[in-house]
Amino acid sequence: MDGSTALREAELEFDYVVVGAGSAGCVLANRLSSDGRHKVLLLEAGPKDTNIWIHVPLGYGKLFKEKTVNWMYQTEPEPGLDGRSVFQPRGKVLGGSSSINGLLYVRGQHEDYDRWRQRGNVGWGHDDVLPYFKRAENQSRGADDFHGGDGPLPVSDWRHEDPLSEAFVKAAVEAGLPFNADFNGASQEGAGFFQTTTRRGRRASSAVSYLRPALGRSNLHVETDALAQRILFEGRRASGVTFSQRGRMRTARARKEILVSSGAYNSPQLLQLSGVGPGELLRQHGIDVVLDAPGVGSDLQDHLQVRIVMRCSQRITLNDIVNHPVRRVLAGARYAAFRKGPLTIAAGTAGVFFKTDPRLASPDIQIHFIPFSTDKMGEKLHTFSGFTASVCQLRPESRGSLRIRSADPAAPPEIRINYLASETDRRANIDGLRILRKILAAPALKPYVSDEAYPGSKVVSDDDILAYCRQTGSTIYHPTSTCRMGTDALAVVDQRLRVRGIDGLRVVDASIMPDLVSGNTNAPVIMIAEKASDMILQDAR
Structure with missing residues (x-):
């Protein structure tokens, strides 16, 4: 064999x-x-x-x-x-x-x-x-x-109830986007929850x-x-x-x-x-x-991702579980016994697809939401309670x-x-981050947000937002x-x-x-x- x-x-x-x-x-x-x-x-x-x-x-975090x-x-x-x-x-x-x-x-x-x-x-x-x-x-x-x-490839809904991910989807709807129960159905546009290639809480590679x-x-x-x-x-x-x-x-x-x-x-x-x-x-x-x-x-x-990190006002993020020895052990035990809980989280729980310009025929931005935060993917999670939403421009011109x-x-x-070699790509990332900020400021997330950790309230102008994209943007591995x-x-x-x-x-x-x-x-x-x-x-x- x-x-x-x-x-x-x-x-x-x-x-x-x-x-x-x-x-x-x-x-x-x-x-x-x-x-x-x-x-x-x-x-x-x-x-x-x-x-x-x-x-x-x-486990993808461990394999990075x-x-x-x-x-x-x-x-x-x-x-x-x-x-x-x-x-x-x-x-x-x-x-x-x-x-x-x-x-x-x-x-x-x-x-x-x-x-x-x-x-x-x-x-x-x-x-x-x-x-x-x-x-x-x-x-x-x-x-x-x-x-x-x-078919051979299992596709399933996620197995972890997370109030933050649910609040994020509600916030996107409050910001004017439709709810979408299936990003792979008739249309991609809207806010909803990602499905994953898993079967009963295990990866289906x-x-x-x-x-x-x-x-x-x-x-x-x-x-x-x-x-x-x-x-x-x-x-x-x-x-x-x-x-x-x-x-x-x-x-x-x-x-x-x-x-x-x-x-x-x-x-x-x-x-x-x-x-x-x-x-x-x-x-x-x-x-x-x-x-x-x-x-x-x-x-x-390749797709670029630029991330906004929010400080959470409640200790309900994965950061809080991973950084707490007892909660970490309990999460591991729950996964071992039931294949449920935070260890089933993929690299995005909730998502949004939207247009930065109404004249576009279809969405040009994808948002990945995850209930944890880190400086760099694959590295230690932040010591504070945090969550992340990243902008990904879907059809870059740059080659x-x-x-x-x-x-x-x-x-x-x-x-x-x-x-970011083309003006279209730079513009889409700036506009995408502005729209994401509107979602993050919507009422449904108010009970969970204390402030924006990165890029923070001082980054406001187009030039500052683009500079942040250049300083922190990274691949989303496509x-x-x-x-x-x-x-x-x-x-x-x-x-x-x-x-x-x-x-x-x-x-x-x-x-x-x-x-x-x-x-x-x-x-x-x-x-x-x-x-x-x-x-x-x-x-x-």
């Missing part, structure tokens, strides 16, 4: 080799091996998902800087953020980032996918992708026009929901601690993958296709290491150019790049995101678009996710998104892999 039952070299020939056992890779491994006709190898650079904190929803399961990348100094480098956690474990993420199930807007289709990506409009969202989903509320009830049920199949092999070094080519056909595993170099051959599902950073990195990418960059690092493809690693996008630094597959790539799908000269994959100019090679993950979706990226990546698995099996016939 994995590296411990290492396959003999002679057996390292498969129909499909999937590189990366993350959100997409686990879906592919399950779907491509399901009928027993195809032999599938799944390679994962990280370990098995045995770390206990992976399976506890609130846990290098055994996290690539722990950093951006280059960001000009738009006062030259700060921004930490970029990415999953390096079975389940990939779905094993360490904030668990929110958000698909984005119908318009996102219709925009993809309008750009020439036939088959990727909302009506085309909805069946795949439904096929993946095991919705705790049951199936309906927008939701599936019997793609490793748990897709890979685990398939592990008994004799035609599926999973190798962990297996870092892909490069893709091998016969002419312009991808024929195999070399990988290092516990000090040994090994090679796996693919009779049909190699499927790169290593995420928005590692997928373009692997293509570049293998000779598919900007020719000048590859030659600079002594790599033979198989295909001069300048789009590989271009067009990187960056991903470039290898050397021919060494273990060297982290050079990541440039160019946050990198995409580095191997983007399209029909123009810089597009890396076609509408069937085949690498243009190469045979036998596809990319299936967030890197193929033509642009960022308006929301969290895990659910869309699972949809992409569900749709890709159908296309791959159709093409095999």
Whole structure:
């Protein structure tokens, strides 16, 4: 099943080799091996998902800087953020980032996918992708026009009653926004509660929901601690993958296709290491150019988040529980016994989607509300009672790049995101923070608020708010678009996710998104892999 039952070299020939056992890779491994006709190898650079904190929803805070399961990348100094480098956690474990993420199930807007289709990506409009969202989903509320009830991926309501989160939703309604019981239904706009990829209070990563049920199949092999070094080519056909595993170099051959599902950073990195990418960059690092493809690693996008931290006048925040030894132990005991309580909190309990300008066709801002506060995610919670609401601009114009630094597959790539590079992006963040402040000042939150801790009452003018965005803005962990799908000269994959100019090679993950979706990226990546698995099996016939 994995590296411990290492396959003999002679057996390292498969129909499909999937590189990366993350959100997409686990879906592919399950779907491509399901009928027993195809032999599938799944390679994962990280370990098995045995770390206990992976399976506890609130455990994402513990995995933020846990290098055994996290690539722990950093951006280059960001000009738009006062030259700060921004930490970029990415999953390096079975389940990939779905094993360490904030668990929110958000698909984005119908318009996102219709925009993809309008750009020439036939088959990727909302009506085309909805069946795949439904096929993946095991919705705790049951199936309906927008939701599936019997898919592998559990989607459920949160399991912790929190007066602060409820007051926040009421405050947003008081500020003039509609209540929305389902951000993934007919429309995204409004205030409500997030659903999460959990089942009975435990994380349902793609490793748990897709890979685990398939592990008994004799035609599926999973190798962990297996870092892909490069893709091998016969002419312009991808024929195999070399990988290092516990000090040994090994090679796996693919009779049909190699499927790169290593995420928005590692997928373009692997293509570049293998000779598919900007020719000048590859030659600079002594790599033979198989295909001069300048789009590989271009067009990187990510969501920025800027947080407002409020001091709470009642001791009911997670800060108060974590910083109190008795309450902390009781919360742990409650989770152990009932899988309920504060340890089930995801990286957002309540949320709002709104427009900063009424002329916009759909919301351009997402608010994540959480009943705790900290200086930096993954670090100690504040000693005071606090809660946080962050602004995330949904469709940034700014684009960056991903470039290898050397021919060494273990060297982290050079990541440039160019946050706040466009006037639209700067304006949306300023206006978004102003609207969020109105919500936080609404009557429903009055009994809970003592004052605004950050940025504080002195930050009022547009210039001051923008300066605060530059000083404190950070990623909300949604990198995409580095191997983007399209029909123009810089597009890396076609509408069937085949690498243009190469045979036998596809990319299936967030890197193929033509642009960022308006929301969290895990659910869309699972949809992409569900749709890709159908296309791959159709093409095999």
